[in-house]
C-alpha cells in the first residue's frame with residue numbers, strides 16, 4: 314500500500330509530500346522546496362527510509378531544497394521533464410527574487426517523460442507530462458491508491474498560473490482535461506498548495522475547468 318504525509322514548506326506553503334511503501338518503509342520525497350530540517354524530522358518520526366527525491370517542476374518553492382538534500386543524504390533526483398532545465402538553471406535567480414535561501418544547484422539523476430514510471434519499494438506510480446504551468450511539469454499517479462501528486466497544475470477551485478516564461482494557458486487546460494481527468498473522478502489529488510480535492514469535484518465546481 315502507498316501511504317503519504319504532506320508537509321507545507323517555505324513561505325509559499327508548498328505541499329511537500331513524503332510518500333512511502335507500507336510493506337518496505339522505503340520512501341521518496343516529492344518537491345522538497347525548503348525547510349529541510351522540518352522535512353527530515355517528519356521522515357524520522359514516520360520511521361521510513363528516505364531513498365529518492367521526485368520533482369514535479371523546478372520552481373523554487375518546489376525544488377529549492379533539492380540540491381542540498383541530495384548532497385546531504387546522497388539521494389538520486391528523479392524528474393522533472395527536461396522542459397524545466399531553464400528553471401533549474403535559474404534557481405539562484407529565483408532564490409534572490411523571492412527572498413529564499415540560496416538554492417544549491419543540482420542535476421537530475423533521471424529525467425522523466427510522459428508514460429514513465431517511478432518505483433519506491435513495492436509501489437509504482439505512473440508519470441504524466443503536464444505542461445502549461447511550466448514546460449517540464451510532471452505529475453505522479455498511483456492507480457492503486459487513487460492518488461495523484463499534481464504540483465501546480467491543478468488546485469482545489471483553481472489552476473496553476475501561466476504568466477511565467479513558457480507558461481501556456483491552453484496547454485495547461487489540455488494537460489488537465491486529457492491527462493488528469495482520465496485518472497478518474499474518484500481520484501484524490503494532492504496539489505502543490507492548499508487542500509486536497511478530487512478530480513470529480515473539480516470537474517463539477519472548479520470555475521476554470523468545470524464541465525470539461
Ligand SMILES: [Zn+2]
Nearest residue numbers: 370372446465
Ligand atoms: Zn510552480
Ligand SMILES: [Zn+2]
Nearest residue numbers: 327374465505
Ligand atoms: Zn508552487
